[in-house]
Amino acid sequence: MTKSRAAVAAAAVVLLAGFTAACGAGGSTSSSAPAAFDPNACQGGTLTVLNHRGQGNFDPAELYTSGGGKVPTLVFRTLTTRNHTTDGPDSAKVVPDLATDTGEPNQDATVWTYHLKPGVKFEDGTPIRSADVKYGLERSFAPELPGGPPYLRDWLVGGEAYQGPYKGGELASIETPDDSTIVFKLRKPEGDFPFLATATQFAPVPKDKDTGTAYQKHPVSSGPYKVVSNDGGKSIQLDRNPNWSRAVDDQRLACPDRIVVTSGLDQSVINQRLAAGTGDDARAVTTDTNVDASVLAKLNGDAALKKRVVTGYFGETQYLAFNPKVKPFDDARVRQAISYAIDRESVVNAVGGTAVAKPATTFLPDQPAFGYTPYDYFPAGQSGDPAKAKELLAQAGYPNGLTITLDHSTVTGDGSGPEVAAAVQQALGKAGITVKLEGTADDDYQTKYQKPATEPGLFVASWGADWPSGGPFLAPIFDGRQILADGGNYNSAQLNDPQVNAEIDAANKITDPAKAAQAWGRLDAELGKQAYTVPLFHPIYKRLYGTGVKNAYVSQWNGLYDLSRISVK
Amino acid sequence: MSKALTAAQAPGTTPQGGAGPRADRNQVWRRLRADRSAIAALAVVALLVLTAAAAPLVAALEGQDPTTYHNALIDSATGGVPIGPFGGASAVHWLGVEPGTGRDVLARLVYGAQISLSVSLGATVVQIALGVLIGLAAGLGNRLADTVISRSMDLVIAFPSLVFAVALMAVVPSGFPRPLLLMLVIGVLGWGQTARIVRGQVLTLRGLDYVSAARLAGSRRWRVARREILPALAAPVITYGVLQLPLNVAQEAGLSFLGVGVRPPTPSWGQMLSSATNWFQADPAYVLLPAVLLFVTVLAFTVLGEGVRTALDPRAESRLRAGIERRRKKTDAQEVPA
Numbered sequence: 003m004t005k006s007r008a009a010v011a012a013a014a015v016v017l018l019a020g021f022t023a024a025c026g027a028g029g030s031t032s033s034s035a036p037a038a039f040d041p042n043a044c045q046g047g048t049l050t051v052l053n054h055r056g057q058g059n060f061d062p063a064e065l066y067t068s069g070g071g072k073v074p075t076l077v078f079r080t081l082t083t084r085n086h087t088t089d090g091p092d093s094a095k096v097v098p099d100l101a102t103d104t105g106e107p108n109q110d111a112t113v114w115t116y117h118l119k120p121g122v123k124f125e126d127g128t129p130i131r132s133a134d135v136k137y138g139l140e141r142s143f144a145p146e147l148p149g150g151p152p153y154l155r156d157w158l159v160g161g162e163a164y165q166g167p168y169k170g171g172e173l174a175s176i177e178t179p180d181d182s183t184i185v186f187k188l189r190k191p192e193g194d195f196p197f198l199a200t201a202t203q204f205a206p207v208p209k210d211k212d213t214g215t216a217y218q219k220h221p222v223s224s225g226p227y228k229v230v231s232n233d234g235g236k237s238i239q240l241d242r243n244p245n246w247s248r249a250v251d252d253q254r255l256a257c258p259d260r261i262v263v264t265s266g267l268d269q270s271v272i273n274q275r276l277a278a279g280t281g282d283d284a285r286a287v288t289t290d291t292n293v294d295a296s297v298l299a300k301l302n303g304d305a306a307l308k309k310r311v312v313t314g315y316f317g318e319t320q321y322l323a324f325n326p327k328v329k330p331f332d333d334a335r336v337r338q339a340i341s342y343a344i345d346r347e348s349v350v351n352a353v354g355g356t357a358v359a360k361p362a363t364t365f366l367p368d369q370p371a372f373g374y375t376p377y378d379y380f381p382a383g384q385s386g387d388p389a390k391a392k393e394l395l396a397q398a399g400y401p402n403g404l405t406i407t408l409d410h411s412t413v414t415g416d417g418s419g420p421e422v423a424a425a426v427q428q429a430l431g432k433a434g435i436t437v438k439l440e441g442t443a444d445d446d447y448q449t450k451y452q453k454p455a456t457e458p459g460l461f462v463a464s465w466g467a468d469w470p471s472g473g474p475f476l477a478p479i480f481d482g483r484q485i486l487a488d489g490g491n492y493n494s495a496q497l498n499d500p501q502v503n504a505e506i507d508a509a510n511k512i513t514d515p516a517k518a519a520q521a522w523g524r525l526d527a528e529l530g531k532q533a534y535t536v537p538l539f540h541p542i543y544k545r546l547y548g549t550g551v552k553n554a555y556v557s558q559w560n561g562l563y564d565l566s567r568i569s570v571k
Numbered sequence: 572m573s574k575a576l577t578a579a580q581a582p583g584t585t586p587q588g589g590a591g592p593r594a595d596r597n598q599v600w601r602r603l604r605a606d607r608s609a610i611a612a613l614a615v616v617a618l619l620v621l622t623a624a625a626a627p628l629v630a631a632l633e634g635q636d637p638t639t640y641h642n643a644l645i646d647s648a649t650g651g652v653p654i655g656p657f658g659g660a661s662a663v664h665w666l667g668v669e670p671g672t673g674r675d676v677l678a679r680l681v682y683g684a685q686i687s688l689s690v691s692l693g694a695t696v697v698q699i700a701l702g703v704l705i706g707l708a709a710g711l712g713n714r715l716a717d718t719v720i721s722r723s724m725d726l727v728i729a730f731p732s733l734v735f736a737v738a739l740m741a742v743v744p745s746g747f748p749r750p751l752l753l754m755l756v757i758g759v760l761g762w763g764q765t766a767r768i769v770r771g772q773v774l775t776l777r778g779l780d781y782v783s784a785a786r787l788a789g790s791r792r793w794r795v796a797r798r799e800i801l802p803a804l805a806a807p808v809i810t811y812g813v814l815q816l817p818l819n820v821a822q823e824a825g826l827s828f829l830g831v832g833v834r835p836p837t838p839s840w841g842q843m844l845s846s847a848t849n850w851f852q853a854d855p856a857y858v859l860l861p862a863v864l865l866f867v868t869v870l871a872f873t874v875l876g877e878g879v880r881t882a883l884d885p886r887a888e889s890r891l892r893a894g895i896e897r898r899r900k901k902t903d904a905q906e907v908p909a
Contacts (some may be wrong), residue, residue, distance in 0.1 A: 180700065250762060255813075270848075270849065270852075294650060294852060294856070295650030295651065295652055295670065295849070295852075295853035296852035296853045297648040298648070298652075298853075299649045299650065299652055299852075299853045301881060302649075303648070345640070347647070348640045348642060348644045348672065349672055350647065351640075351642060351645060351647050351651045351672065351673075352669075352671055352672065354650050354651065354653075355645075355646070355647040355649065355651045356647045356648050356669075357647075357648055357649070357650060358650075385642060400810070409599040412830050414830060414845070414846070415849065418690070420830070420835050421671065421672075421846075423835070424835040424836050425640065427835070427836060428640050429640075438745070439834050439835060440745045441745075441830075441834065443740055443741060475819075478782060505900045547626075
């Protein structure tokens with residue numbers, strides 16, 4: 003009784019606080035002291051992370067991250083990691099984490115050798131051995147622990163058939179000649195291996211602490227924080243790991259004593275709470291929610307608020323995908339006509355305007371790390387060129403226009419959702435193309451277009467970077483050997499061009515990222531001519547943080563401030 | 572619901588079936604006219620129906636259409652908020668433009684009214700038709716039929732219809748016309764109450780002398796149903812239908828709000844409200860307009876429904892009043908000895 007009354011009272015207080023905060027937002031924010039940040043005096047306090055989506059199973063085998071992830075990188079150290087220490091172009095580079103370097107390849111990049119740093123320990127003080135890294139990798143092959151990236155299975159010798167350590171014994175292509183050395187044998191050259199080694203699958207897991215599917219409740223930490231409580235990834239509390247120190251980790255500062263992740267919040271609520279910044283929300287950030295119109299509209303008049311919004315770029319492209327196996331998209335002129343007719347201004351507005359999206363004409367994201375090579379073969383200008391589109395349609399035998407179906411997801415506020423589809427529909431309408439919309443609920447939508455048998459002729463899709471390089475951006479979409487008939491297929495054009503495949507192989511052999519980027523850029527510029535996709539926009543991350551948050555700078559790897567570098571003191 | 576039932580229990584006004592209602596029609600209209608709130612509601616409803624029917628005309632009068640994007644009228648840098656006060660209202664766009672797209676709000680509202688009104692009307696017709704048929708069958712059938720049908724009525728009434736409607740709307744292939752589908756889904760999931768009322772009514776009616784007389788005179792069961800019982804059902808069924816209509820308006824808006832209603836670019840109020848939830852701070856006008864319109868529509872139909880009920884059966888109202896009076900006296904009487 004008293005308990006429930008207290009709860010009601012607490013809820014009322016929270017509501018009231020939220021209300022007054024919403025009304026008074028803006029004026030009262032004291033500007034965070036711009037004094038130089040001192041990493042040696044930054045420790046203490048609790049950082050709150052307010053998120054929309056949950057973390058899912060917090061098992062290093064099941065997480066799918068880019069560069070080690072946002073929250074996961076606080077708990078799991080991996081062989082390599084993204085460069086956490088800067089916001090410059092170098093932040094898109096790989097640096098060693100548990101290993102002493104980013105990996106020594108053999109001549110043709112099919113064998114990669116790593117050595118562990120001395121003195122690295124788990125949260126219980128046991129030293130981390132190369133066998134623990136091997137075991138962590140082997141776990142990620144277990145069918146009981148799905149969800150990780152597909153590359154390991156594809157790249158490692160014997161990976162395709164390996165069923166994980168519970169059923170399949172050991173994986174012979176990962177060798178551990180001594181406690182600090184680990185060797186990977188790949189079945190083809192992969193210059194990007196150091197990038198893949200940033201994934202949480204490369205985090206060490208002590209075999210005697212492995213509890214299978216229950217491991218996600220309390221995974222053993224190798225990083226600056228250990229898991230204290232974890233409610234299926236919905237709310238996670240992390241406390242400082244006493245067996246970690248900056249002496250063995252030059253990437254993470256780990257300023258707050260405690261980090262609390264709360265998810266399942268409405269996106270507008272997250273923005274309201276961060277903008278108001280009352281109580282614990284002053285020391286809060288979000289890793290998954292962009293500012294919305296209610297915040298954007300205030301920015302120009304509120305300099306203090308504006309200071310708390312950081313802008314970043316994550317390599318991602320939202321695009322229209324064609325399936326040339328479906329008529330009339332087998333005709334290049336129809337695909338080109340649609341490329342000409344597209345109204346990117348309307349599409350950008352549909353997802354939140356120029357603050358959070360940038361019109362795209364290339365498939366590769368417009369960052370040098372991907373090998374961005376500018377091109378615009380079918381110039382549609384700001385809002386489309388319906389005249390040129392009509393001309394091409396007439397040539398293709400549709401002088402009176404045509405009717406097509408556009409598939410999209412039903413998730414509103416999403417780049418593949420009905421708003422984008424409607425914007426495309428009205429733009430193509432101007433060129434005499436009648437577009438019927440076919441919305442499908444999110445999970446079913448993914449399943450539908452990722453299976454060649456059910457793949458629609460035209461649909462809205464997006465592709466995000468597993469790491470900042472052209473390889474993982476182009477290969478899954480255009481490599482003819484990656485057409486997967488049973489689902490999980492991203493080669494939506496079902497393109498199997500020997501020349502393209504050969505160029506992908508050649509680029510994969512290059513171990514120098516700068517040279518590889520050039521090769522990927524060339525390939526993208528070539529593929530663009532075929533109009534297998536209509537690039538729509540690249541998203542821009544615009545994230546708000548609380549008034550008491552310091553050292554929140556943006557990484558060029560994932561477009562976001564780094565939780566391992568933020569201070570709340 | 573109990574009100575509708577009491578209304579239904581007064582078939583005495585039309586004892587002779589066929590001739591009665593015609594004679595009463597003038598009287599009903601006179602009573603309705605005397606009810607000022609009902610007349611006001613009727614005017615609002617008439618205006619809404621007229622606007623919806625003439626939606627292309629209204630849009631043409633404004634010089635706009637519901638689907639053209641106006642990117643120049645919204646501020647892309649601040650998320651697509653309409654430029655200017657009250658959602659960008661101007662001499663060209665009388666009620667402003669939609670945030671994020673710049674589509675004309677007035678045009679979308681009047682075209683949305685078409686969907687809202689036609690779907691709710693169609694759904695009501697389906698509900699009433701099914702309800703009357705099934706209620707008649709239960710009331711006139713044998714005991715087994717009555718039991719089976721009554722239990723299925725309970726099932727339909729107790730069913731979480733919104734959840735089922737969402738599922739159903741999502742499953743049906745996209746080729747099927749959406750407004751028709753909405754009508755059918757709302758109608759098929761909502762006939763339970765009508766059927767229950769009709770059944771109760773039929774059970775009362777079939778014991779009355781004039782019905783017994785018809786049966787004894789040799790009329791077959793369905794002839795009795797058609798000639799003697801159906802006419803007497805008109806009053807409660809019309810009343811129930813008019814009161815059900817606003818619920819269906821809300822139901823349609825709810826389904827569209829959840830994203831399973833009509834497909835874009837067809838505008839609907841529920842859809843507008845759904846997208847407006849993201850804009851209530853940045854562009855309050857955009858939330859206000861469909862919300863107010865929906866509120867007015869539901870209110871007008873409800874008030875009109877009450878008016879029609881009173882006009883069809885004024886004695887129900889006086890009975891209700893008498894009941895309240897009696898109860899008051901009773902409590903007074905109880906208080907005295909205490």
